[in-house]
């Protein structure tokens with residue numbers, strides 16, 4: 001058996017393969033330079049152009065560009081009147097920002113365990129968590145696989161709740177023929193550097209509701225009645241009024257310069273993602289120490305393939321997931337963990353009394369998942385080296 005690189009053996013690759021590499025081309029570079037030379041660096045015509053493009057892409061009425069997705073979750077909750085004393089139902093298998101944004105409006109996150117076939121919120125377990133204080137459901141389209149939105153929307157209708165989708169992974173996700181973005185009351189996307197499309201940092205809130213769009217837009221610009229762009233371009237001098245104690249959360253044109261071109265490529269690059277996912281699935285299918293996260297193909301639906309995740313059957317191994325992650329890094333393969341269960345993070349244990357055993361499916365995967373590199377410019381050799389490294393490390397630790 002080959003000696004592991006972590007024990008001083010030769011790594012599978014000579015050079016480090018990062019977990020993610022953004023895909024920025026000449027178009028993005030030229031657009032950013034054009035913006036830098038235009039004399040207008042903050043929110044102006046390019047942000048507005050990108051918002052229009054994004055709304056069209058998601059087949060939704062409004063898109064509001066924001067500084068990042070976390071700001072968008074915060075504003076969505078405020079605009080939809082979720083606040084102190086309210087409860088928001090969400091998943092513990094997510095990034096901290098999902099639950100943090102609930103806490104930051106003074107509401108309480110109420111977790112519902114995940115469905116092992118998708119790692120999305122188990123919609124069959126939502127109803128039992130609804131109380132008089134429940135105000136919203138905040139599902140996350142985990143790794144780009146759409147949640148069961150029909151179930152969520154019908155529960156929300158029945159109990160008078162709002163639906164805010166954390167769509168950070170879901171640019172290009174389709175649920176039963178509909179793009180994610182216009183299904184719930186508001187959806188929030190992320191353009192962080194490692195997401196399917198990026199503006200470095202960035203986010204977008206989409207909604208079909210005129211009032212929600214207007215309120216989010218105003219809140220994102222200090223609560224001012226008219227945004228700076230309109231104030232300076234409209235003829236004659238105009239004052240603004242402060243309508244709400246708003247935030248400085250709006251997107252600016254340097255971000256939008258990247259976004260305009262990233263969005264144009266996203267569907268084409270999805271094909272590369274799918275090809276890589278298929279190679280990985282074929283390579284790990286018969287490996288007894290690994291379970292694949294099943295992708296349930298649903299008529300008319302599409303996964304954005306943001307992440308490629310395997311679950312390690314640690315019962316069959318002499319190593320923890322973290323030991324395997326370290327060993328893979330030593331083989332020169334960058335890996336990630338999406339996610340460690342949010343309810344077991346120190347703040348959530350301390351403030352809400354969460355403990356082990358409350359969400360067993362989440363906890364099971366929280367200890368076993370590992371994300372492998374998945375980005376459109378991976379070559380066949382890169383993908384081959386990831387497969388070889390996983391097989392090498394997992395075989396070594398087989399019990």
Ligand SMILES: *Cc1c(COP(=O)(O)O)cnc(C)c1O
Nearest residue numbers: 068069070095097168190191192
């Ligand atoms: C990336 C991410 C966010 C936060 O996005 P930012 O744009 O970095 O603020 C929120 N939720 C999930 C599930 C994410 O993956």
